[in-house]
Amino acid sequence: MIEREDLESPQDIQWCPGCGNFGILRALKQAVMELGYPKHEFFLVSGIGQSGKTPHFINLNGFHTLHGRAIPVATGAHVANTDLKVIVHGGDGDLLGEGLGHLMHAARRNVNVTCLLHNNGVYGLTKGQYSPTSPHGFVSKTSPPPTGVPMDPVNTIGVALIGGATFVARGFAGDINQLTQLIVDAIEHPGFALVEIMQPCVIFNPKWGWDFFRERVYKLEDDYDIKSRTAALEKSFEFGDRIPTGVFYKHEKTHFAQELQLPEGSLRDHTNDREEIQDIIDEMLV
Amino acid sequence: MDLSFNIGGAAGQGINTIGDLVAQVFVKNGLYTFTIKDYMSRVRGGYNFTQIRVSDEHVHAPVHSVDVIIALTKDAIVNQRERLIEGGVIIFDESLDFEECERCHLPLPLEETAEEVGGDVRMMNAAALGALLSVLKMPVSLAENALADIFGDKGDSVVEGNVKVARTMFEEVKGELAQRCDHDFSSVENAPSKDRLLVTGNQAIALGAMAANLKWISAYPMSPSTSLFEFIIQNAQRLQIGGLQTEDEIAGLNMALGASHTGARSMVTTSGGGFSLMVEAVGLAGMAEIPIVIYNAQRPGPSTGLPTRTEQGDLLFMLHSSQGEFPRIMIGPKDPLEAYYLTKNAFRLADKFQVPVMLLGDQHLAEFSMNIPRIEIEEISMERGKLAESSDDSYKRFKITEDGVSPRAFPGDEGMVVAASGNTHNEFGHISEDPDNRNAMVEKRLAKIPRILDELEEPKVYGDEKADYTLLTWGSTWGAAYEAMQRLSQDGVSINHLHFAYLYPLKTKRLNRIWNEAKKIISVEQNATSQFAKLIRMESGLSVDEEINKYDGRPMTPEWIIKELREVGVR
Ligand SMILES: Cc1ncc(C[n+]2csc(CCOP(=O)(O)OP(=O)(O)O)c2C)c(N)n1
Ligand code: SF4
Numbered sequence: 001m002i003e004r005e006d007l008e009s010p011q012d013i014q015w016c017p018g019c020g021n022f023g024i025l026r027a028l029k030q031a032v033m034e035l036g037y038p039k040h041e042f043f044l045v046s047g048i049g050q051s052g053k054t055p056h057f058i059n060l061n062g063f064h065t066l067h068g069r070a071i072p073v074a075t076g077a078h079v080a081n082t083d084l085k086v087i088v089h090g091g092d093g094d095l096l097g098e099g100l101g102h103l104m105h106a107a108r109r110n111v112n113v114t115c116l117l118h119n120n121g122v123y124g125l126t127k128g129q130y131s132p133t134s135p136h137g138f139v140s141k142t143s144p145p146p147t148g149v150p151m152d153p154v155n156t157i158g159v160a161l162i163g164g165a166t167f168v169a170r171g172f173a174g175d176i177n178q179l180t181q182l183i184v185d186a187i188e189h190p191g192f193a194l195v196e197i198m199q200p201c202v203i204f205n206p207k208w209g210w211d212f213f214r215e216r217v218y219k220l221e222d223d224y225d226i227k228s229r230t231a232a233l234e235k236s237f238e239f240g241d242r243i244p245t246g247v248f249y250k251h252e253k254t255h256f257a258q259e260l261q262l263p264e265g266s267l268r269d270h271t272n273d274r275e276e277i278q279d280i281i282d283e284m285l286v
Numbered sequence: 287m288d289l290s291f292n293i294g295g296a297a298g299q300g301i302n303t304i305g306d307l308v309a310q311v312f313v314k315n316g317l318y319t320f321t322i323k324d325y326m327s328r329v330r331g332g333y334n335f336t337q338i339r340v341s342d343e344h345v346h347a348p349v350h351s352v353d354v355i356i357a358l359t360k361d362a363i364v365n366q367r368e369r370l371i372e373g374g375v376i377i378f379d380e381s382l383d384f385e386e387c388e389r390c391h392l393p394l395p396l397e398e399t400a401e402e403v404g405g406d407v408r409m410m411n412a413a414a415l416g417a418l419l420s421v422l423k424m425p426v427s428l429a430e431n432a433l434a435d436i437f438g439d440k441g442d443s444v445v446e447g448n449v450k451v452a453r454t455m456f457e458e459v460k461g462e463l464a465q466r467c468d469h470d471f472s473s474v475e476n477a478p479s480k481d482r483l484l485v486t487g488n489q490a491i492a493l494g495a496m497a498a499n500l501k502w503i504s505a506y507p508m509s510p511s512t513s514l515f516e517f518i519i520q521n522a523q524r525l526q527i528g529g530l531q532t533e534d535e536i537a538g539l540n541m542a543l544g545a546s547h548t549g550a551r552s553m554v555t556t557s558g559g560g561f562s563l564m565v566e567a568v569g570l571a572g573m574a575e576i577p578i579v580i581y582n583a584q585r586p587g588p589s590t591g592l593p594t595r596t597e598q599g600d601l602l603f604m605l606h607s608s609q610g611e612f613p614r615i616m617i618g619p620k621d622p623l624e625a626y627y628l629t630k631n632a633f634r635l636a637d638k639f640q641v642p643v644m645l646l647g648d649q650h651l652a653e654f655s656m657n658i659p660r661i662e663i664e665e666i667s668m669e670r671g672k673l674a675e676s677s678d679d680s681y682k683r684f685k686i687t688e689d690g691v692s693p694r695a696f697p698g699d700e701g702m703v704v705a706a707s708g709n710t711h712n713e714f715g716h717i718s719e720d721p722d723n724r725n726a727m728v729e730k731r732l733a734k735i736p737r738i739l740d741e742l743e744e745p746k747v748y749g750d751e752k753a754d755y756t757l758l759t760w761g762s763t764w765g766a767a768y769e770a771m772q773r774l775s776q777d778g779v780s781i782n783h784l785h786f787a788y789l790y791p792l793k794t795k796r797l798n799r800i801w802n803e804a805k806k807i808i809s810v811e812q813n814a815t816s817q818f819a820k821l822i823r824m825e826s827g828l829s830v831d832e833e834i835n836k837y838d839g840r841p842m843t844p845e846w847i848i849k850e851l852r853e854v855g856v857r
Pocket of ligand 2: 014015016018019020021050120124125200201202203204
């Protein structure tokens with residue numbers, strides 16, 4: 001059993017007071033405790049951004065990598081050791097800007113990693129430029145005045161669905177209980193799981209504040225069918241006065257490491273068969 | 287005996303098959319071979335050729351002058367004719383309109399024989415081979431054995447058809463036609479070579495990686511690195527090596543870093559443009575101290591450059607790739623056999639020092655093939671460097687040690703929490719902006735360099751230690767330079783050859799000695815700006831006296847080097 005003290009932040013947390021990331025971190029810790037796996041089996045891989053700092057604020061295996069590149073690093077880690085529960089943390093800029101291609105391909109490969117996308121609709125760490133999910137017309141230092149962001153935002157849920165993710169969900173940093181459950185389910189899901197987490201950045205995107213989301217988020221109804229990808233896709237366009245949360249889509253099929261038919265467990269412990277290599281050489285003899 | 291063949295035609299005509307056939311025939315007969323493929327970046331048409339050199343002594347480079355041309359198109363005659371020696375042979379299909387025949391130029395019914403005797407135009411290869419053996423007055427049984435070997439898995443009738451075609455052509459040329467030509471190798475029945483492994487540089491590097499216990503490879507196709515990646519993937523199931531063709535090179539290197547950080551020996555393969563995309567992740571490997579082997583099969587740049595040609599133009603780019611300062615190791619193999627051993631060592635060094643190791647090949651090394659002794663896999667090389675032992679909660683992934691190398695643990699190790707970061711971090715792997723920590727971490731990483739130097743081999747000197755002239759080379763230009771040096775020595779020139787396989791960090795002891803002893807140091811590089819000479823100047827303050835450069839994308843020949851050397855006054 002993992003206790004809360006085991007997960008205590010190794011570093012002073014550097015997020016602003018009121019930041020949505022605190023809620024995400026709480027839910028993550030809660031999920032890790034609930035899952036009941038040994039501590040060394042968790043591995044957090046993050047990109048760059050406020051979200052990317054998460055591994056420094058929880059006492060688990062963690063690797064804080066490059067902007068946008070957490071997903072390929074996580075993919076490599078997972079195939080190298082399939083016992084690991086690999087969890088990616090990235091922002092909307094990180095995973096939908098620099099990293100959008102990787103996200104799509106990881107979804108298509110159905111890599112068995114969990115991807116937690118901290119969506120605050122803005123670039124936090126670089127102080128307030130618009131992000132791929134900033135709404136049309138969003139005003140920031142890098143949007144052309146006076147119109148603001150001259151294009152529509154990325155539909156995160158839709159992108160994940162089209163990519164081929166087999167677990168697609170949305171949570172809210174202000175609903176820790178629901179978010180914890182979503183993270184637990186995502187980690188338990190044997191395939192690529194994307195959880196978009198609506199996360200207020202109280203400094204650079206005050207419009208998307210706590211109240212904004214509290215007034216809008218609602219849980220997908222009980223009769224919502226999580227097996228239908230087309231229904232999920234249709235639902236993904238609902239983002240305005242009402243913002244659905246919960247599991248949009250879930251489907252099980254073989255995941256990437258299984259497709260590759262790699263040895264179980266850790267590749268580190270595997271040695272290439274000497275005689276087999278000699279055979280490969282000898283087949284090339286003239 | 288030192289014979290060279292040029293087999294030329296359009297892409298898609300099966301030049302490679304004839305080339306492989308010819309090379310195999312001679313290897314089986316105990317000769318040393320050296321083959322290059324010169325081709326354009328197109329799938330069909332154009333003009334391509336294979337050059338095969340065959341000798342009863344070791345051969346290391348392509349040559350300019352050609353003894354035999356086998357031409358499948360008129361271009362193949364016209365384009366190569368000025369390289370043909372006097373009395374040289376041209377074998378071509380009689381349908382090609384080429385009138386100015388000399389004594390030993392043979393228009394032959396290659397296509398017709400293939401169709402009528404074998405029932406398949408594709409058997410033109412066998413026809414050409416039969417004719418060739420006849421002209422050289424070698425036994426047709428050589429072709430029979432080789433054809434049986436090569437086409438064996440396509441069934442008896444294919445083998446029989448090919449053999450019949452070869453024999454028919456052999457008989458047709460025998461006698462009057464063959465007598466026209468002066469070549470007679472009927473005595474070369476059992477030549478000395480026992481080297482039966484016919485490999486390219488890319489294949490040898492792949493074998494080295496397998497023997498070094500490669501467990502993960504992720505790459506994006508780019509000539510001329512691709513064949514290495516393909517070779518490993520084709521054998522991945524047999525060895526349980528994981529591999530993936532990624533969405534791009536950025537993913538390729540980052541994925542390999544994820545795998546390596548988690549304990550799997552990993553590599554990526556690419557070529558210049560692809561390496562450009564990897565550059566940011568090279569820095570991640572440097573900062574997070576992740577072992578990785580990066581293979582760059584260089585080709586002429588910038589940008590997409592000449593996709594199917596060769597150059598050594600990425601040395602300084604790779605040396606300086608990624609922002610900031612961190613140690614790396616750069617290695618440039620000279621030929622397939624050396625590439626095998628250097629690749630094994632590359633993985634060992636990567637693990638031992640937890641740094642990126644760059645293997646600098648080029649199109650020439652990647653694709654030329656030669657026969658080398660059978661490689662015996664003795665043991666799977668698993669020296670993993672320092673590993674962490676204790677399993678307590680206070681594991682420091684980046685513990686400061688005297689030699690700069692921290693004991694490694696992997697995410698997933700019981701009792702350990704392994705934290706790492708591409709940001710400047712403290713010993714635990716957590717972000718730190720503390721200036722003292724920053725200094726300590728920079729120094730820790732750079733402290734590896736002297737230890738790395740201790741492990742690297744000195745450059746090799748070929749020829750007399752003391753000579754008036756010294757040729758300076760690195761990587762795959764070794765072969766042409768070595769042969770040039772040998773020929774000049776035989777002509778009485780006082781010359782030797784200093785060659786580097788380990789390029790960076792730079793060993794300077796032998797270099798200093800040679801510099802003191804030679805009257806003139808002449809760098810020979812397959813690039814326009816003498817990058818290695820610059821690297822030497824940067825690291826040692828020593829300058830070369832003359833620079834010889836080739837950057838037309840074609841590999842060097844000994845003749846070309848000799849001509850250039852004469853021009854700078856070498857006598
Ligand atoms: C290659 C690269 N480009 C740009 C940056 C600068 N950068 C750091 S974080 C960031 C954006 C972060 O936004 P987001 O991913 O939404 O994360 P947040 O900080 O909002 O959590 C940028 C552009 C970088 N570190 N690396
Ligand atoms: S800037 Fe925004 S995202 Fe960053 S810590 Fe502050 S509130 Fe959080």
